[in-house]
Each structure stands twice: as C-alpha cells, then as structure tokens.
Amino acid sequence: MVKVIVTDREGQVVEVEAQAGISLMENIRELDNSVDAICGGLCSCATCHIYVDSHWVQKLPPREEEEALLVGGSVNYDHEHSRLSCQIIFTEELDGLALTVAPEEF
Ligand code: FES
Structure with missing residues (x-):
C-alpha cells in the first residue's frame, strides 16, 4: 500500500x-478540506494548488510551462513548494x- 500524507485546509x-x-x-x-479541482485536471483553474514538502520537491518532475504560468499567478504562490496536484502523476516511488x-483563493 502506498500513501500520501496530506495536511488539509484545517491543519x-x-x-x-x-x-x-x-x-x-x-x-x-x-x-x-482538500483541493477543489474545479476544472477536473485540465490545468485551467489552479484550485488543486498544493505545497509539496521540501523533502519531496526534488523528487518530482519539474513544472511544465502551462502549470508554471497558472500556479505562478496564484496569490498564495510559493516558488519552491507550489504545484498543481492535477499535473503530478502519482507513482509508487512517491510513497509517503x-x-x-x-x-x-477568492
Ligand atoms: S484541477 Fe484545475 S488546474 Fe488542477
């Protein structure tokens, strides 16, 4: 069993x-209290915005241009940790x- 550890919007x-x-x-x-993902994964809403813990940032493929533009425009953007969760395919190597x-965002 592989897992993801999520800190939700309530902490x-x-x-x-x-x-x-x-x-x-x-x-x-x-x-x-998780992501809304309004566009369903089409990389057009940014409501699937997450912060990836530092330990995992380098283990993920870098942002594609479309993701970088969209998440980069977010009010809560963090250059190191921000990602759109719809643009990351989960693999067994990402267990934990x-x-x-x-x-x-309003
Ligand atoms: S679900 Fe809309 S950008 Fe990810």
Whole structure:
C-alpha cells in the first residue's frame, strides 16, 4: 500500500491510501478540506494548488510551462513548494509524499 500524507485546509494531517497511475489531485480530492479541482485536471483553474514538502520537491518532475504560468499567478504562490496536484502523476516511488493543501483563493 502506498500513501500520501496530506495536511488539509484545517491543519489536520491525514494519511491517504493512494493509487499509482492517477494524479495526486485524484488521490486527494475526496478528502474533506482538500483541493477543489474545479476544472477536473485540465490545468485551467489552479484550485488543486498544493505545497509539496521540501523533502519531496526534488523528487518530482519539474513544472511544465502551462502549470508554471497558472500556479505562478496564484496569490498564495510559493516558488519552491507550489504545484498543481492535477499535473503530478502519482507513482509508487512517491510513497509517503507529504503535502499541504493551499488556502482557497477568492
Ligand atoms: S484541477 Fe484545475 S488546474 Fe488542477
């Protein structure tokens, strides 16, 4: 069993049993106080914004241009940790990945 450790918008830490081969967003969207993912993973809404824990940042593929532009325009953007969770395919090598759901933007 592989898992993702999620700190939700209420600050609760939740361990999620994850599925490889689908996006990080799809693995965490059903949680309470998690990402909204309004566009369903089309890289057009930025409501799947997360902060990846420092330990894991380098283990992920870099942002593609589209993701970089969209998340870079977020009010809560953090250059090192911000990612769009719909743009990261979860793999077994990412077992234990820790992330924090970014605040909602209004
Ligand atoms: S779900 Fe909309 S950009 Fe990720």
